[in-house]
Amino acid sequence: MPRSSTRLRLIVAILAAVAVLAPLAWLWQSSLVGKSYSVMGMGYLDYGGGPVAEHDHGSTARSVADLKVEDSRKADVRVDLVAEQQNLNIGGRSVPGYTLNGTSPGPTITARPGQLVEVHLRNASVKAGIAMHWHGYDVPAAMDGVAGVTQDEVPVGGEFTYRFVADQIGTYWYHSHQVSHEQVIGGLFGSLVVLPKTGHSDGVDVVAAAHTYSGMKTINGVAGDLKVPAKPGQQVRLRVINTDNGPIESWADMPFRVLAIDGYAVNGPTDVTDHSVTITAGGRVDLGVRMPTDGRAVRVQVSKGTAVILGTGDPAVPPQPAAAVDFLSYGSQTALPFDPAKANRRFDYSIGRRPGFVRGVPGLWWSINGHLYPHVPMYVVRDGDIVIMHIDNHSGQVHPMHLHGHHAVVLARNGVAATGSPWWIDSLNVLDGESYDIAFVATNPGIWLDHCHHLKHAEQGMVAHLMYEGITTPYRIGGTAGNQPE
Amino acid sequence: MRTAYRVLALAIAALVVIQAAVIGYGMFAQLNWIDHGGTLDKSALESSAPGAAAFLLHGLNGGIALLLSLALLIISFFAKIAQGVRWAVIVLIATVVQVALGMLSHTLTAVGALHWAVALVLFGVAVGAATHARKLAPVKERVPTDVA
Numbered sequence: 113m114p115r116s117s118t119r120l121r122l123i124v125a126i127l128a129a130v131a132v133l134a135p136l137a138w139l140w141q142s143s144l145v146g147k148s149y150s151v152m153g154m155g156y157l158d159y160g161g162g163p164v165a166e167h168d169h170g171s172t173a174r175s176v177a178d179l180k181v182e183d184s185r186k187a188d189v190r191v192d193l194v195a196e197q198q199n200l201n202i203g204g205r206s207v208p209g210y211t212l213n214g215t216s217p218g219p220t221i222t223a224r225p226g227q228l229v230e231v232h233l234r235n236a237s238v239k240a241g242i243a244m245h246w247h248g249y250d251v252p253a254a255m256d257g258v259a260g261v262t263q264d265e266v267p268v269g270g271e272f273t274y275r276f277v278a279d280q281i282g283t284y285w286y287h288s289h290q291v292s293h294e295q296v297i298g299g300l301f302g303s304l305v306v307l308p309k310t311g312h313s314d315g316v317d318v319v320a321a322a323h324t325y326s327g328m329k330t331i332n333g334v335a336g337d338l339k340v341p342a343k344p345g346q347q348v349r350l351r352v353i354n355t356d357n358g359p360i361e362s363w364a365d366m367p368f369r370v371l372a373i374d375g376y377a378v379n380g381p382t383d384v385t386d387h388s389v390t391i392t393a394g395g396r397v398d399l400g401v402r403m404p405t406d407g408r409a410v411r412v413q414v415s416k417g418t419a420v421i422l423g424t425g426d427p428a429v430p431p432q433p434a435a436a437v438d439f440l441s442y443g444s445q446t447a448l449p450f451d452p453a454k455a456n457r458r459f460d461y462s463i464g465r466r467p468g469f470v471r472g473v474p475g476l477w478w479s480i481n482g483h484l485y486p487h488v489p490m491y492v493v494r495d496g497d498i499v500i501m502h503i504d505n506h507s508g509q510v511h512p513m514h515l516h517g518h519h520a521v522v523l524a525r526n527g528v529a530a531t532g533s534p535w536w537i538d539s540l541n542v543l544d545g546e547s548y549d550i551a552f553v554a555t556n557p558g559i560w561l562d563h564c565h566h567l568k569h570a571e572q573g574m575v576a577h578l579m580y581e582g583i584t585t586p587y588r589i590g591g592t593a594g595n596q597p598e
Numbered sequence: 599m600r601t602a603y604r605v606l607a608l609a610i611a612a613l614v615v616i617q618a619a620v621i622g623y624g625m626f627a628q629l630n631w632i633d634h635g636g637t638l639d640k641s642a643l644e645s646s647a648p649g650a651a652a653f654l655l656h657g658l659n660g661g662i663a664l665l666l667s668l669a670l671l672i673i674s675f676f677a678k679i680a681q682g683v684r685w686a687v688i689v690l691i692a693t694v695v696q697v698a699l700g701m702l703s704h705t706l707t708a709v710g711a712l713h714w715a716v717a718l719v720l721f722g723v724a725v726g727a728a729t730h731a732r733k734l735a736p737v738k739e740r741v742p743t744d745v746a
Contacts, residue, residue: 121678
């Protein structure tokens with residue numbers, strides 16, 4: 113009897129252990145992605161209530177590699193970019209990082225509407241390889257610069273040529289989309305400005321790319337304030353770009369206007385007083401300042417740590433306003449170029465956080481619609497579809513959501529409809545507890561990332577994709593090419 | 599098994615101490631950074647500002663504590679410690695509550711106060727489990743003397 117009781121006890125112990133371990137082992141196993149995989153086979157297809165298509169990997173499918181500007185067309189703007197991995201001098205400190213043509217940020221690329229921009233990228237010494245993404249620019253899919261989705265990473269000694277037509281005016285930026293969580297914060301980025309055909313009427317047009325290198329705040333790669341000459345009465349357009357992983361606030365010591373958000377002009381902007389402007393990670397705003405006629409300088413804070421000083425002088429730091437401008441009601445309404453009521457696809461992008469495994473690693477991970485990477489939705493659309501996406505965030509932290517290749521308009525936040533200028537975004541600050549309804553027209557066939565632009569969050573699996581029917585990709589994540597987009 | 603049980607329980611208690619130390623360091627590193635003119639916002643926090651690594655480590659350690667508590671439970675099935683399973687379950691529940699409070703505190707910041715208090719509870723039950731395992735000897739089966 114005692115021996116059988118011992119045996120019984122052991123069996124119960126083993127069964128109890130299996131009951132605890134088996135579900136964990138299953139979760140662990142299902143989180144593995146393999147050494148090489150295609151985003152086409154990831155997660156599950158979500159048709160958003162629209163027509164269900166055959167998942168076409170076959171001969172009739174078009175490759176993203178073919179979705180480009182015709183090769184015969186001559187370039188109007190040519191830029192050579194040489195990427196290097198080297199230490200940067202930031203505010204007198206040497207920090208590890210990356211440069212483009214010897215500097216970080218890289219050169220500002222400027223074009224006019226209709227021009228064909230051709231950027232020749234060469235990797236001189238970035239060991240992990242590189243790829244260049246045109247953030248906010250709705251380029252043809254082959255030019256989107258995402259390693260493992262639209263191209264293979266460019267290894268040391270390798271080259272890649274990006275070609276796209278500058279058909280949208282406004283403020284954009286470019287950055288690496290290979291090991292982006294390290295390379296972007298390390299400085300592998302630059303600004304892209306498409307000016308109107310005739311230029312802005314009078315005055316000063318300046319880019320202020322905010323970036324934090326190893327904790328040090330900079331504007332255009334320089335620690336401290338950026339001083340910009342401006343004459344009394346002159347109009348200034350300040351293009352603030354947030355290249356960091358978290359949102360920043362911007363405010364000034366005099367009224368200003370928000371002329372554009374994420375490259376798109378605000379309709380009927382009004383003076384902003386006693387409010388700041390939130391610029392989400394990856395987002396841009398163009399701020400308009402009319403210089404005072406009495407000759408005094410103007411201070412525009414770009415976060416608390418840095419500022420742009422317009423004119424001559426050193427004005428005191430204005431206190432940070434308690435509230436930010438609400439873009440939901442800023443500016444005046446005008447008709448949209450499409451009717452969101454005619455949407456034929458409706459998707460959910462619900463962001464949470466829960467314990468589990470991602471790539472076999474246990475932890476607290478970001479979830480999309482309750483699932484962890486790689487079991488994330490593949491949103492399927494057809495060319496011409498009108499799409500509504502409902503984004504909600506109950507993850508405890510802010511997420512800057514970025515859809516590649518498209519601009520969406522914000523319809524509502526927390527169920528409250530937008531009443532201001534059409535608020536076009538490619539990067540949207542979604543706070544914990546908030547929900548947004550955004551809409552866009554699917555007119556840019558390809559396979560597009562739809563991810564958190566806190567690039568460490570993306571690396572932790574906060575990446576879904578938007579896929580057009582009949583499009584496929586020959587590129588794979590991992591594998592011999594070493595593609596690692598996040 | 600008994601030793602493994604005790605080591606795991608003490609390791610969980612030690613992790614609680616490490617968690618407190620990490621947060622203490624992180625907080626003062628950031629106060630010092632601000633004192634020297636540094637700006638602390640989300641961007642700085644996510645770009646290696648002093649103390650940022652401490653917060654990252656705190657999050658990772660939370661996951662490790664959860665794994666150790668699960669391991670303690672599994673060991674308890676085999677360790678033949680009277681009420682050993684019960685103690686392991688209490689430790690696991692305290693760990694799960696503590697991790698959940700940590701996550702919830704991002705949204706409901708007042709919950710952060712409870713996160714600190716439950717840390718003490720978790721430390722207490724982990725030390726309690728280890729002490730309990732030492733105190734009580736396993737129930738030995740008596741060998742009948744008349745067999746010989």
